[in-house]
Amino acid sequence: MDRDTSTDRQRQEVTGLRTSSGYLKWLPGQTWRVTYSMYIPSSLKATTTFTHIMQMKQPGTGSSPIVVQSLRRVNGAQTIELQLPISGTLIGRTSLDPLHDTWTDVDFQIKVGDGSSGSVRWILKSGGTTLIDKSRSGVDTFLADRVRPKWGIYRSLGDTSGSLQDCHLLLRNLRGYQLV
Numbered sequence: 066m067d068r069d070t071s072t073d074r075q076r077q078e079v080t081g082l083r084t085s086s087g088y089l090k091w092l093p094g095q096t097w098r099v100t101y102s103m104y105i106p107s108s109l110k111a112t113t114t115f116t117h118i119m120q121m122k123q124p125g126t127g128s129s130p131i132v133v134q135s136l137r138r139v140n141g142a143q144t145i146e147l148q149l150p151i152s153g154t155l156i157g158r159t160s161l162d163p164l165h166d167t168w169t170d171v172d173f174q175i176k177v178g179d180g181s182s183g184s185v186r187w188i189l190k191s192g193g194t195t196l197i198d199k200s201r202s203g204v205d206t207f208l209a210d211r212v213r214p215k216w217g218i219y220r221s222l223g224d225t226s227g228s229l230q231d232c233h234l235l236l237r238n239l240r241g242y243q244l245v
Contacts (some may be wrong), residue, residue: 075177078120078217082241089241091212096176096244097182099214104235107165108220110228111136114221118234121175122215131206132175132185136161138226147173147187149204152175156187157199167191168237174200175245214241 119134183206
């Protein structure tokens with residue numbers, strides 16, 4: 066679990082894809098696919114600031130996220146989205162309401178690439194129904210060193226919608242694959 070000394074945010078995250086010899090290294094030119102199921106209770110709401118539930122980052126303190134899956138209020142509506150925050154590229158967004166209090170399957174794929182050599186694909190399914198299937202190529206998905214995935218709740222305490230309350234996020238069947 067990461068520890069954060071900032072008093073303006075809450076962070077309960079875990080990093081994944083470890084082996085007995087350490088973390089798997091996601092490097093430029095590699096394509097990785099991660100699949101899992103998540104349960105978002107209705108107590109975990111979208112916010113007006115940031116609530117990330119998955120991030121791809123460069124390891125180390127002070128680095129910006131490369132990819133974020135976030136719960137965000139847009140014109141008052143609760144949404145879930147995938148974004149590349151460094152470039153401000155929104156990959157896709159859909160309503161969060163049908164995902165509350167149910168298991169949702171996530172299928173995320175990233176080609177690690179610097180400049181315009183990266184790509185991402187993001188699929189959400191619930192009860193066998195595809196809610197969103199969006200992809201983008203020609204994007205930057207690398208900063209330096211390697212890419213590290215993280216899951217959990219990382220959110221700002223500056224929300225103005227009254228959405229912050231005690232909550233949790235459940236994950237199961239987490240699998241990571243390097244595509245060759």
